[in-house]
Amino acid sequence: MKKPIITFARWGNYTIAFKTIFEQLGLEVIPPEKTTSQTIAEGAKIAPEMYCFPLKVTLGNYLPALKKGANTIFMVQNVGGSCRQRYYGAIQEKVLKEAGHDINFLDFRATPKDIYSMIKKISGASLLQVLKAGRFFFKKLHLIEKIEKLAQFCRPREIEKGITDKILQESLLKLDELKKEKDFQELKKEILKRFSGIKIEKNKDLPKVGLIGEIYTVCDPTINFEVERKLGLEGIGVYREMDITYHIKKLIFPWKDWIIQRKINPYLKSTVGGHGRDAIYEMLHYIKEDFDGIIHLLPFGCMPEVTIRPILEKIHLESGIPFLSISLDEQTAEAGIDTRLEAFTDVVRNYHQYKSSKL
């Protein structure tokens, strides 16, 4: 057997953390290419036309890595539940093989047992090594999620424009280069110190917008045209609950699902696959928290999100909160999204003023 050179599905800034697992186990990794309009076009060329957008994106990310010599692909199954995500592995393997790539496709279920046996098979590492790599992975993941949240907070309040993004990008780059776990604490301290050094207007009254929708499009700034950053620079506080930790917690502890179901019972009495229920729950939650707008992001034709969209629209009509739903696919142009976001920010600001004038 050839020596495995690994690549995997890209997922926003979290790619850095995923890369760490393989590196720690002594495997050779070629990280997937950053998503650009070119990789999306390449992926869409060989992907099935009707399939949902993330499949095309991740496929486009593999291709340059495969060109550089990767021969093994990691893809996780059933992240979403009843939706099409289950068959990503099967379809991507078929499509890549038909396109003439000689690859070893590792398609595994998202259970600890499956993940462990898969990693064991490919690397031959001991349990202790796998656990250590896992620990490092979670440390990095938490830090990434934390600085994303910090950036969300600082961006609209910063005094020197653009400083938050600069620090965020530099921190992510440093985190990517970090190889040894023992240096982690030091780096974490340094990064957090830099973030706390950003000068902000503390008591600024900001309109708040909640991001809801499909987890992949919400979390990956390269696909959603940096909605978070754009709104932040416009002086709007952006919040989102979706991230990997949220997803993993839901996989391990089922009661989160029960709570969600109880809260959304008047609107939807069943799961619809994916994170359909979560979107409704989050929207209701944001309305309760007195937010000034909701942005719903989904890949074009995403089954769960499309099913629940009429319900979100109904909630929007009942409560009067500004609501914008954006479907993303390979034909979405940035200019179009920008125009819609600009119009939306105006609506959000007006709504915020109207609400505060009533008080």
Added chain:
Amino acid sequence: MTIGIPRALIYWKQPQFWETFFENLGFKVILSPPTNKEIVEMGVKVADPETCFSNKVYWGHLLWLEGKVDYIFVPRLKANQEKLEYCPKFFGLPDLGKILTKTPILTEIFDERKEKLEKTLKRLGGKLNKNKEEIKKARGLAFLKEKELKEKEKQEVSLKIQSKKQKIVLISHPYNLYDDYINLRVKEKLEKLGAEVIFIEEIPLQNQKSKIKNQKLDWPKFHWEFGKEIKEKIEQVLNYNITGAIEISSFQCGCDAVLKEFVEKAFKQNKIPFLYLMIDEQTGEAGIQTRLEAFMDTI
């Protein structure tokens, strides 16, 4: 009291079963008429633009029934006897229906992973204030009707299989196959072109005693009921010496995006010509006709 049943989508999974059940419980049942232009237009107007075409048609039927009946029956189908799931878009139908119409919606969760069908039907009957005996009788008659239909279908299909004409197999979901308006009368058109049309839905599953060995397809294990069903039926149909296969799918059907890849592969491996047709509210009859003629010429 009258109960309305939209003649679309899930109705075609078990045609005549629900009418028989409710009629024998002593209710008047109104079925929406076969799909026509107004119904499609009504549905398209209210539906989410990105949902699948079959769903849009369903909303049209639902709106047609509004005001004409006391209850509209919209079951929440979740899992079948084999514990396989239905399309996730079915899960939300009653809730979305509630938003669209003012007529109350009669619904029950059909999830055989948790509860047998008989028990669910009992609960459904209970909602309509019927006692155990009545429900049992109605249920029995409905099952009988369903069985009768299946038997009839079986005989027809065995005749078709022996036919000397060119045999074309149509692959799709029942709600695309049996609804003539939606599939633009593909069956009629093919028959005019001299072909014998077999629906994948009609093909009886082989019992295990039979001696003919089916070709095993290398498909992933589907958690969707139709995925497994279509796989087994295609394995069966490859024995029938068919000359061509056509898959029909409605625009934005998420499940078909997965299935198509494997269906196409199965027929290509066996060197059987394959045509993929996509239907939506804008599909024109002339376009389909041309493609079908061209396809028949290649065979």
